Amino acid sequence: MGASQTRSEHKYQDLADKTGFSLEQITNLHKRFQQLSGNEDTLSRQNLDNIPALANNPIRNQIIEAFFDKRNQHQDEVGSFNEIGFEQFLMVMSHFRPPTLKTTEEEKEALRKEKLRFLFNMHDTDNDGTITLVEYRKVVEELLSKSGAIEQETAKAIADAAMLEVASTNVPDMAPDDFYEGITFEHFEQILKGLEMESRMHIRFLDVDTTTMRCGKSTS
Amino acid sequence: RASLPERGLLLLMVLVFLEGSVLPLGAASSPDVTHQANSDNHIVKEAGHNFTKKPFPVLSLDYHHIQAPFEISLWVLLASLMKLGFHLIPRLSGIVPESCLLIVVGLLVGGLIKLAGEQVPPVLDSRLFFLCLLPPIILDAGYFLPIRPFMENLGTILMFAVVGTLWNAFFVGGLLYAVCQIQPGNPSILHQLELLPCLLFGSIISAVDPVAVLAVFEEIHINELLHILVFGESLLNDAVTVVLYHLFEEYAGVGSVTVMDVFLGIISFLVVAVGGVLVGAIYGILAAFTSRFTSHTRVIEPLFVFVYSYMAYLSAEMFHLSGIMSLIACGAVMRPYVEANISHKSHTTIKYFLKMWSSVSETLIFIFLGVATVEGPHNWNWTFVTVTVILCLVARVIGVVGLTYVINKFRIVKLTTKDQFIVAYGGLRGAIAFSLGFLLNKDHFPLRDMFLTAIITVIFFTVFVQGMTIKPLVELLAVKKKQEAKRSINEEIHTQFLDHLLTGIEDICGHYGHHHWKDKLNRFNKKYVKKCLIAGERSKEPQLIAFYHKMEMKQAIELVESGGGVKLPSAMPSAVSMQNIQPKKLPPAKPAERALSNLPKGREEEIRKILRSNLQRTRQRLRSYNRHTLLADPYEDGLGDLLIKKQKMIELERKIKDMNNYLTVPAAPPDSPTMCRARLASDPQAYSMKPEPDSVPTIQVDLASPQSPDSVNLMDEFRRAEQQHEEDQGLMMKPPSGESGPKKPGEEDGSREHKLMRCLSDPGPSADEDEDEPFLP
Numbered sequence: 001m002g003a004s005q006t007r008s009e010h011k012y013q014d015l016a017d018k019t020g021f022s023l024e025q026i027t028n029l030h031k032r033f034q035q036l037s038g039n040e041d042t043l044s045r046q047n048l049d050n051i052p053a054l055a056n057n058p059i060r061n062q063i064i065e066a067f068f069d070k071r072n073q074h075q076d077e078v079g080s081f082n083e084i085g086f087e088q089f090l091m092v093m094s095h096f097r098p099p100t101l102k103t104t105e106e107e108k109e110a111l112r113k114e115k116l117r118f119l120f121n122m123h124d125t126d127n128d129g130t131i132t133l134v135e136y137r138k139v140v141e142e143l144l145s146k147s148g149a150i151e152q153e154t155a156k157a158i159a160d161a162a163m164l165e166v167a168s169t170n171v172p173d174m175a176p177d178d179f180y181e182g183i184t185f186e187h188f189e190q191i192l193k194g195l196e197m198e199s200r201m202h203i204r205f206l207d208v209d210t211t212t213m214r215c216g217k218s219t220s
Numbered sequence: 221r222a223s224l225p226e227r228g229l230l231l232l233m234v235l236v237f238l239e240g241s242v243l244p245l246g247a248a249s250s251p252d253v254t255h256q257a258n259s260d261n262h263i264v265k266e267a268g269h270n271f272t273k274k275p276f277p278v279l280s281l282d283y284h285h286i287q288a289p290f291e292i293s294l295w296v297l298l299a300s301l302m303k304l305g306f307h308l309i310p311r312l313s314g315i316v317p318e319s320c321l322l323i324v325v326g327l328l329v330g331g332l333i334k335l336a337g338e339q340v341p342p343v344l345d346s347r348l349f350f351l352c353l354l355p356p357i358i359l360d361a362g363y364f365l366p367i368r369p370f371m372e373n374l375g376t377i378l379m380f381a382v383v384g385t386l387w388n389a390f391f392v393g394g395l396l397y398a399v400c401q402i403q404p405g406n407p408s409i410l411h412q413l414e415l416l417p418c419l420l421f422g423s424i425i426s427a428v429d430p431v432a433v434l435a436v437f438e439e440i441h442i443n444e445l446l447h448i449l450v451f452g453e454s455l456l457n458d459a460v461t462v463v464l465y466h467l468f469e470e471y472a473g474v475g476s477v478t479v480m481d482v483f484l485g486i487i488s489f490l491v492v493a494v495g496g497v498l499v500g501a502i503y504g505i506l507a508a509f510t511s512r513f514t515s516h517t518r519v520i521e522p523l524f525v526f527v528y529s530y531m532a533y534l535s536a537e538m539f540h541l542s543g544i545m546s547l548i549a550c551g552a553v554m555r556p557y558v559e560a561n562i563s564h565k566s567h568t569t570i571k572y573f574l575k576m577w578s579s580v581s582e583t584l585i586f587i588f589l590g591v592a593t594v595e596g597p598h599n600w601n602w603t604f605v606t607v608t609v610i611l612c613l614v615a616r617v618i619g620v621v622g623l624t625y626v627i628n629k630f631r632i633v634k635l636t637t638k639d640q641f642i643v644a645y646g647g648l649r650g651a652i653a654f655s656l657g658f659l660l661n662k663d664h665f666p667l668r669d670m671f672l673t674a675i676i677t678v679i680f681f682t683v684f685v686q687g688m689t690i691k692p693l694v695e696l697l698a699v700k701k702k703q704e705a706k707r708s709i710n711e712e713i714h715t716q717f718l719d720h721l722l723t724g725i726e727d728i729c730g731h732y733g734h735h736h737w738k739d740k741l742n743r744f745n746k747k748y749v750k751k752c753l754i755a756g757e758r759s760k761e762p763q764l765i766a767f768y769h770k771m772e773m774k775q776a777i778e779l780v781e782s783g784g785g786v787k788l789p790s791a792m793p794s795a796v797s798m799q800n801i802q803p804k805k806l807p808p809a810k811p812a813e814r815a816l817s818n819l820p821k822g823r824e825e826e827i828r829k830i831l832r833s834n835l836q837r838t839r840q841r842l843r844s845y846n847r848h849t850l851l852a853d854p855y856e857d858g859l860g861d862l863l864i865k866k867q868k869m870i871e872l873e874r875k876i877k878d879m880n881n882y883l884t885v886p887a888a889p890p891d892s893p894t895m896c897r898a899r900l901a902s903d904p905q906a907y908s909m910k911p912e913p914d915s916v917p918t919i920q921v922d923l924a925s926p927q928s929p930d931s932v933n934l935m936d937e938f939r940r941a942e943q944q945h946e947e948d949q950g951l952m953m954k955p956p957s958g959e960s961g962p963k964k965p966g967e968e969d970g971s972r973e974h975k976l977m978r979c980l981s982d983p984g985p986s987a988d989e990d991e992d993e994p995f996l997p
Contacts, residue, residue, distance in 0.1 A: 032730045053727035053736070056743065059717065063724040096725055098632040119714070122721075143716055144762055158768050162709045191710045194703055199633050201718060203726050204733050 015087060019094035025205045029093060033086050042083035043067075058146040062122050062139075067092050071121045078127050098202035112198040113189070119201075120188050130182030133163050166191050291341070298329070299583035317687045319435040319586050323680070326590015334594055344592040349655045350537070353581045353588075357431055358544050359529050360578035361455065362551030363570075369448045372734075376627050376635075377449060380643070381456035382489075384619045385426055389464055391615040392608070393422025399607050413667060416477065420468035421671050424657055425612060425678055427461040429650030430454040430544070432679075435582055436648060436687045443700040446639055450646040458544035459493035465656060466540065472664060496542035500549030503532035507550070508557035508753040515755060521566035522573060525558060557753040560766070564773070585651045592654065593676050599669035608674045609681055612649075620644040638697050645690055648682040649675075712767050 012026045021029070036051070037043045048054070048064045057063065068084060070077040073091050081088065095118045099108055123131045123139050131139075137159040144155050167180040170187040174180065183191075283290075302325050306313050312321070370377070397418040400411065433454045437447055467485045471477050507528035514521045529550045536546035559567060620643050628634045635643075657675045660668045694701075723735040750760075758766075 029729070032728075035730065036728070048728065051727055054724055056739075057720055057724045057727070059720050060724060063721060063728075067728075093725070093729070096722070101628070101634045101636065119717070119721075139717070140713060140764075143713065143720070144764060154765055154768075158709065158713070158764065161768070161771075162713055165708055165710055191708065192714055194708075195711055195714060195718075201722070202632060203722055203729065203735065204632060204731075205729070206731060 015090055018087075019090050020097055021090065021094065021205065026090065028206055029090060030086060033089055042085055043089060044083045056146065058144070059142050062142065065125075066118070066122050069121055071127065072118060093205075096201065096203050097205065099198050108198050112196075115197045115201045116189055116192060117185070119192075119197075120185055123183075128182075130184050131188065132182040133159065136163055136183070295584060295587075296580060298325075299580055299587055302587070303579070303583050315688070317436050317439055317683075317691075319432065319582075320684050320687055322583055322586035323590040323593075323683065326587035326592075327594055328590070329587065330591035330594030333591070342595075344588045344651065344655060344658060346655045346659045349585070349588075349651065350543075351534075353585050354431070354652070355530060355533050355543075355547060356574070356577035356581045357434065357585075358455070358533075358547045359526075359551055360574040361430065361434065361451070362548035363525075363529075363555055363574060365548065365552050366444065366448065367552060369444050370452055371738075373445065373448055373452070376631065377452035377456060379623055379627055380449065380453040380620070382460055384453065384623055385423075385428075385457040385460040386464075387619045387622075388426030388612075388615045389419065389423040389460075391422070391618070392426055392611045393419035395611055396422065396604075396607060399603070414472070416468055416472040417665055417667065420465065420472055420660075420665075421608075421674075423461060423464035423468060424653050424671075425608065425649060425675060426615070427457050427649070427653060428454040428647045429652050431582055431585055431652070432648035432650030432683055432687075433646060435586070436683070436690060437646065440691050440694050441702045442642065442694060443702055445633075446642050446646075446699070447702070449639075449643055453643075455544055455548055456493075459489060459496060459542040461652075461656070462540070462542050463489045463492050469660070469664075492540070492542050493545060495539065496536045496545035497549040499536045499539075499541060500532045500546035500551075501553045503528045503535070503546075504550040504553030505753070507554040508561075511554075511558045511561040512753060512755040514561065518563045518566055521562045522569045525554065525570050526573070528554070557750070560750075560754045560758045560761075589651055589654065589676075589679065592658075593680075596672075597669045598673045599667070600673055601670050604670055605674045605677045609678055612678055612682075616647045617644050620647075638699055641697070642690075642694070642699055645686055645693065648686060649679050650683070651679070654679060709768060709771060712764060716764055 012023050012030075015021070015026055016023055019026075033043065036047050038047070045064055045068060048067065049060075054060045054063070065080070066072060067089065068080045068082070070079045070081060072095070073088055084092075095115055099111055103111065120131070121127075123135055125135055125138075137156055140159040140162070141152070141155045163180075163183070166183050166187055167174065170190055171180065299322075302322060303318070306318060306321055393415075397413065397415045400413045400418070428450070430451065433451055437450065463485060467477075467481070467488070471481060507524055510524050510528070511521060514524070529547060532550040533543045533547045537543040562570075620640050624635050624640050624643075653675050654672070657668070657672050660671065662668050665671065719735065719739070723739040726733050726735050761769075
């Protein structure tokens with residue numbers, strides 16, 4: 001028991017340093033990982049698909065895809081995995097950590113960039129570095145997909161208006177014949193500056209053991 | 221220009237004197253009138269002792285008849301004129317918060333009345349205060365409460381409101397009692413102060429006042445989090461105050477409180493708080509349900525909102541529940557549904573009436589505070605007053621720091637020291653404390669006057685000292701200010717996206733957190749509640765679409781109001797248009813050719829006719845530009861100078877041609893489901909964003925009454941009338957190239973854009989952000 005524990009602790013310590021989670025949080029997430037993967041070492045798309053609660057989520061496909069996206073592993077690779085191990089799972093989860101009281105301003109900036117990058121990767125499905133109009137339209141369509149029968153045109157119009165807004169904000173002096181290729185990461189950052197991602201894009205990671213359902217204390 | 225502020229000051233002084241002189245006149249008038257009548261009778265009797273016939277009074281003074289409403293109106297007028305006056309003096313309102321100035325005015329008026337030797341009317345009578353002056357302010361706050369930050373921080377707010385107020389009350393009350401008991405050698409009036417009255421006093425003085433907080437915080441524009449923390453606390457501590465007040469008042473006579481009483485007190489607190497919220501929610505749902513059926517009687521829609529809310533308040537007060545919480549709950553519950561049902565004009569009406577009433581109420585409250593201060597009754601006791609002030613401050617600071625320490629263990633985004641300072645410093649006391657003190661029975665509480673004096677001192681201290689210094693302190697500490705940014709469609713999209721994303725991640729993580737339950741609530745809302753409470757098709761409209769429609773409408777109204785009709789409706793002053801983002805498939809054709817080839821003359825004429833009758837400003841220019849015939853314009857002056865006119869016409873023609881390319885009103889199939897919005901012009905106006913499949917735009921415009929610029933709500937869609945454009949159209953929002961529009965002065969643009977941005981900052985009906993437009997835009 002002792003040897004394996006120190007071994008797993010050592011392994012977790014490595015992960016803790018890489019992702020910033022605490023050891024308890026990693027242990028909990030590992031339990032969950034085991035649960036999802038059926039005690040296997042790797043997680044496949046099917047496993048995530050089978051989560052019942054996700055069924056009602058309009059962007060579930062994008063979320064699941066994000067786990068298998070190599071870009072989110074911070075290793076400068078592109079493409080996607082077929083299956084992911086616990087480390088990759090943890091890396092993706094680490095994007096949702098909140099800032100602490102000790103986080104400096106620069107760290108907050110870096111955190112925000114990281115989170116925005118995650119979002120950007122979710123939208124930029126063909127990995128060309130920009131979110132084109134087609135991709136953005138898809139995003140809006142997916143968002144509205146579970147909202148009943150809305151017309152295609154509405155989603156398109158919304159996406160178009162949004163795109164127009166991005167273009168207007170970032171490149172106001174475009175000549176009539178210029179073509180705005182797509183939203184680059186800088187433009188993306190610019191338009192979402194007001195949302196303060198570092199304070200909004202996070203969930204509560206539990207320090208204590210909870211495999212049962214728990215009404216999490218509200219984030220306040 | 222330099223004389224304007226001085227004139228304003230002069231006006232102020234005149235008004236204050238007027239007010240001071242008329243009111244005593246009113247108070248003293250009744251004996252005057254009777255005196256006069258008596259003298260009349262005397263004269264008559266002398267004239268003809270047998271005749272009882274009086275000379276017919278051609279002009280007589282009967283002040284008594286109209287006294288009460290007249291005085292009320294006079295007070296309201298004074299309040300409004302004061303408010304006007306302060307804004308005429310620019311530097312003053314920057315340094316001194318309005319509330320301070322108003323109290324000073326109240327002091328002046330009270331002083332004048334006293335000087336005139338008259339009885340100061342009991343203006344801060346508790347019934348008047350609690351039933352008439354307070355509800356508008358609270359309703360305004362509740363209706364426009366930003367739900368999302370409120371809910372996200374609900375735990376923190378409750379901690380501050382409940383635990384914080386309890387701590388304050390007991391700390392202040394207890395220590396005050398202790399202080400009063402010292403100096404046994406020197407028997408003073410303080411020794412007869414029992415513990416329970418002290419605790420009662422503590423509970424009155426410890427509650428943060430929403431009116432004062434609103435008044436001061438409105439001017440400093442700090443970030444949303446701090447604002448909602450302090451403000452939310454001031455609203456929710458009402459329940460605690462109510463319970464503590466009644467508890468101590470009840471038992472102060474008896475002199476002791478048992479454990480049973482404490483237990484009952486706790487139960488009472490729960491009943492008061494939850495009961496208040498329930499009562500409010502019920503009335504809110506009733507109001508929402510009623511608004512579902514008001515599509516044919518739009519005029520009285522605002523009335524429902526006001527009356528239901530007021531009744532919620534009164535019902536809660538009837539049961540001694542927390543009226544404030546009931547009012548907040550009512551406003552917050554009904555808002556998303558009511559806004560989906562009512563017309564745009566009703567929406568504006570509600571907004572402005574609420575702002576108006578709450579503004580006048582607030583002004584009156586501060587003036588009355590000043591007046592009541594002058595009146596007294598006062599019993600100044602140095603020890604008591606100074607100890608009270610010091611203890612209040614100390615208790616607040618300790619309370620906030622201690623509570624934050626605990627709260628930060630549960631918060632994800634922790635509260636920093638700066639935040640804590642602002643929360644502590646923002647704990648202002650106000651008129652509610654005074655009114656509660658006023659309510660005390662003198663028989664039970666012989667030291668009531670002393671209490672009142674101390675309460676007023678604390679109020680003055682917090683409002684003047686803290687109120688005046690908080691603005692420079694905020695600047696000094698570089699506290700994050702409120703983001704003035706407009707709410708863009710991108711932000712809205714991503715807010716929604718984030719919500720779903722975080723819910724999904726939580727589901728994957730396996731624990732049911734904050735987002736999960738919020739999502740569940742949303743789905744429940746969408747599935748059942750919205751169907752009941754929202755009329756027609758709007759019930760199925762997703763939030764994003766609702767937001768988008770609202771934005772469109774704002775743009776359209778803005779467009780019409782800017783008078784140009786040709787100014788681009790896009791959010792930003794840029795030349796970017798749909799062309800720039802649509803992938804180029806076809807070579808862009810020359811604008812002029814397209815127009816001429818596509819639009820038959822009759823169509824052109826129809827467009828012009830419509831534009832003429834709907835766009836007020838351009839009406840003058842659209843006349844007689846038809847290049848084939850010269851229509852005499854009966855409205856235009858100077859019919860004689862045809863040459864110049866002709867030249868203008870040619871120029872306009874060109875512009876109109878450009879306009880015709882881009883300015884089309886899309887067809888409105890009457891059965892278009894998503895788009896039936898009965899917001900403008902009281903008629904269900906169906907407009908569709910669906911681009912017409914054919915190239916010739918069919919225009920169906922409801923020529924609503926031309927005097928309402930709002931009626932042109934259809935000008936939000938611009939399409940390229942192009943035959944070759946096979947694929948679906950996006951939105952075409954391009955300004956005509958070159959000089960845009962017949963009349964568009966440069967400076968107008970700037971202000972228009974600002975206006976546009978303000979408009980666009982208005983989120984959709986079910987969005988959480990409130991409309992933070994100041995009362996005087």
